[in-house]
Amino acid sequence: MKNNAIKTLTLATIMLAFVSTVSADTSEYGQYGSNTPSRSISLDKMVSSNASVDSNGNYSGDFTDNLSSTDYRFKPESTVTFKLTVKNTSEEDLNNVTVKDFLPDYVNSVNTGAIGDKVTFDSNANTIYIPVGNLAANESKTYYIQVKTAAQSNLPAD
Numbered sequence: 001m002k003n004n005a006i007k008t009l010t011l012a013t014i015m016l017a018f019v020s021t022v023s024a025d026t027s028e029y030g031q032y033g034s035n036t037p038s039r040s041i042s043l044d045k046m047v048s049s050n051a052s053v054d055s056n057g058n059y060s061g062d063f064t065d066n067l068s069s070t071d072y073r074f075k076p077e078s079t080v081t082f083k084l085t086v087k088n089t090s091e092e093d094l095n096n097v098t099v100k101d102f103l104p105d106y107v108n109s110v111n112t113g114a115i116g117d118k119v120t121f122d123s124n125a126n127t128i129y130i131p132v133g134n135l136a137a138n139e140s141k142t143y144y145i146q147v148k149t150a151a152q153s154n155l156p157a158d
């Protein structure tokens with residue numbers, strides 16, 4: 001029994017001698033030896049049922065990230081305002097940024113306000129494309145999009 005314990009201990013010691021740890025420092029040159037910059041963008045999309053626009057094109061109102069079942073329910077053919085804030089969350093400047101955003105079902109008649117005719121709207125896919133352009137590191141830009149909910153005859157029954 002004593003011989004078995006010695007053999008097991010000897011075998012365990014030999015195995016430990018062959019085990020080595022491997023690590024890689026990716027902080028300077030990336031995982032594969034090249035300097036790979038990290039680029040990222042955040043998009044915060046909020047909605048308002050009471051937004052208004054003054055004569056200078058400035059929006060005001062209460063905006064929320066998510067509507068719950070107890071929040072305001074939009075009526076047919078009412079105006080819904082979305083506030084989209086695009087932020088470059090990386091530490092590098094980004095060029096030629098375009099945001100592609102999907103609008104909810106049963107909205108149409110997009111008014112892009114101050115963004116103007118640069119925004120394109122694909123009504124078949126309910127998708128908007130906003131040419132943000134260049135964003136400096138940690139810079140953010142805010143856009144407002146107004147839509148109309150569909151007419152009652154185009155909405156599903158409750």
